[in-house]
Amino acid sequence: MLSDKLNKFVLDQKICDSDQDNNSLFIAAINGLQQGACCSRCILRFMGCTDFSLYGPSNKILEQAFDSAFPPTSKIQVPLCSVCLGTLQFAEQDEIIGPIVNVFEKKPYDTRSYCLSFTPPISVMTRERLMYFHLQQWLQTHVPELAQKWEDIITIDSKEPMRYLVSQQFTALSDRVFEPSSPLRITVVLEHAPSSDEHLFLTSTKKQLLVVRKVRKKGITKIVGTSRPVVAEALKNLEAEEARVLTTVPPVPSSEKCTVKINTLHEAGYTGGRYLKFSRECSQTPWCVRGKKLAEISVSECIVDVLQKHHQCQAVKFTTAGREDANVRMLGTGRPFYCELVDPVRPVLPAEEYAQMEAEINESSTKDVVQVRHICPIQLKDTNLIKAGEEFKRKTYQALIWVSSSVTDEMVKKCNDFGRQGFEISQHTPVRVSQRRAMMERSKQIHELSMVKVSDKEEDARFAVITMNTQAGTYIKEFVHGDLQRSLPNMASILGVEAADLLELDVTNVDLVWPPQSN
Numbered sequence: 001m002l003s004d005k006l007n008k009f010v011l012d013q014k015i016c017d018s019d020q021d022n023n024s025l026f027i028a029a030i031n032g033l034q035q036g037a038c039c040s041r042c043i044l045r046f047m048g049c050t051d052f053s054l055y056g057p058s059n060k061i062l063e064q065a066f067d068s069a070f071p072p073t074s075k076i077q078v079p080l081c082s083v084c085l086g087t088l089q090f091a092e093q094d095e096i097i098g099p100i101v102n103v104f105e106k107k108p109y110d111t112r113s114y115c116l117s118f119t120p121p122i123s124v125m126t127r128e129r130l131m132y133f134h135l136q137q138w139l140q141t142h143v144p145e146l147a148q149k150w151e152d153i154i155t156i157d158s159k160e161p162m163r164y165l166v167s168q169q170f171t172a173l174s175d176r177v178f179e180p181s182s183p184l185r186i187t188v189v190l191e192h193a194p195s196s197d198e199h200l201f202l203t204s205t206k207k208q209l210l211v212v213r214k215v216r217k218k219g220i221t222k223i224v225g226t227s228r229p230v231v232a233e234a235l236k237n238l239e240a241e242e243a244r245v246l247t248t249v250p251p252v253p254s255s256e257k258c259t260v261k262i263n264t265l266h267e268a269g270y271t272g273g274r275y276l277k278f279s280r281e282c283s284q285t286p287w288c289v290r291g292k293k294l295a296e297i298s299v300s301e302c303i304v305d306v307l308q309k310h311h312q313c314q315a316v317k318f319t320t321a322g323r324e325d326a327n328v329r330m331l332g333t334g335r336p337f338y339c340e341l342v343d344p345v346r347p348v349l350p351a352e353e354y355a356q357m358e359a360e361i362n363e364s365s366t367k368d369v370v371q372v373r374h375i376c377p378i379q380l381k382d383t384n385l386i387k388a389g390e391e392f393k394r395k396t397y398q399a400l401i402w403v404s405s406s407v408t409d410e411m412v413k414k415c416n417d418f419g420r421q422g423f424e425i426s427q428h429t430p431v432r433v434s435q436r437r438a439m440m441e442r443s444k445q446i447h448e449l450s451m452v453k454v455s456d457k458e459e460d461a462r463f464a465v466i467t468m469n470t471q472a473g474t475y476i477k478e479f480v481h482g483d484l485q486r487s488l489p490n491m492a493s494i495l496g497v498e499a500a501d502l503l504e505l506d507v508t509n510v511d512l513v514w515p516p517q518s519n
């Protein structure tokens with residue numbers, strides 16, 4: 001019997017010296033809370049009850065059990081609890097679970113666990129404090145010699161039994177498990193417009209416990225300085241007498257129910273791979289100036305849409321290991337990249353689906369511009385390899401260059417002899433980026449440099465193809481044309497000619513094991 005369980009709970013508390021005193025104190029408290037229009041579940045909270053199974057029966061059954069265990073002297077009937085405003089009182093009804101089920105129909109997350117958090121109306125904080133003042137006074141009046149003892153009892157936060165009740169239901173309905181550490185979070189936001197400003201009386205206290213400011217933004221006036229921790233602190237310092245002067249104790253009942261909003265968010269997932277870019281008119285990310293797109297298409301656009309569709313995520317954040325200019329091709333094994341999947345309904349896909357995404361990208365209308373390789377799931381920790389490797393990665397380039405005098409076999413031999421062992425160059429911040437970057441001198445390592453003639457034809461005499469393996473961050477264009485002698489040595493000084501210039505550049509390799517082989 002539920003009423004027996006309630007009786008046993010009270011008996012077990014033993015906060016007074018005798019069972020009889022203990023009983024008298026609790027009966028007085030229950031009566032006082034009922035007089036204040038407190039629902040049965042909130043009464044359990046004020047009694048410090050952490051056995052959440054007692055909160056399980058419906059409000060009506062629980063109320064009957066209370067009446068039979070502790071017959072009330074008199075009772076007032078109000079439809080809505082003055083403290084929780086119905087949020088805990090009717091937590092098992094359709095108002096909360098219905099919208100959650102609806103959201104999961106639209107977003108059928110693969111993850112079979114979930115965690116649950118609640119944002120009750122802000123007025124519930126104030127109302128709980130005011131009800132406590134009412135209870136204190138009631139006990140002082142009805143059991144003056146025992147009233148002090150009630151201070152040993154800690155009121156349970158309404159979110160805890162609410163989480164218990166709603167998770168029980170959702171687990172049964174959805175066949176998912178409640179796990180506090182689940183990557184999938186459901187947030188239930190409860191709002192009660194009629195009481196949303198109730199805490200503002202705290203600005204009128206003698207010590208001004210709450211200080212607020214009005215801010216006008218985009219034509220809307222907002223009150224700032226009323227975050228929950230700030231209001232909680234103000235309520236803690238509020239005195240009962242002052243509360244009685246400035247507002248109503250116990251809090252006034254309301255007949256209007258709360259509105260419910262459900263937010264879901266899954267931890268980010270990560271998918272990695274390498275991309276190749278065959279065009280000299282394609283930037284890495286959409287490149288806009290004053291809202292106008294400069295390049296026709298970007299690498300990220302060719303990739304993210306397919307990933308977003310398969311993972312069913314809200315957004316995709318595209319990150320690469322370094323970058324090449326729009327007019328530089330990315331060939332060879334491709335450039336490592338990863339995508340952060342924001343709120344993915346399907347964070348990890350079956351193995352064959354990664355191959356399918358790869359095929360979709362590589363067979364799409366942009367297949368002559370961008371292709372991908374090795375698309376696979378990666379871990380958050382793997383993304384550090386791309387970020388941290390920035391300074392240490394080596395890159396291999398191939399470039400078509402122009403030389404101011406005809407390329408001779410001696411010149412080719414000179415370059416290859418010099419370049420075989422590798423060498424160090426000194427580069428000042430290039431003129432072309434000097435507006436964005438601090439001026440400084442850096443030394444960079446060219447690990448290898450080699451050169452071949454384009455052909456033996458007369459018209460090709462001033463052209464050559466160079467291949468070089470360099471330290472990350474080397475300015476290749478400047479190394480070739482010398483940047484007004486700000487890059488030394490440079491191609492002209494190595495070849496012993498007046499000038500050299502870079503015509504076309506390809507990246508042929510980015511030295512990074514990626515995606516990590518463990519995947």
Ligand SMILES: [Zn+2]
Nearest residue numbers: 039042081084
């Ligand atoms: Zn309540």
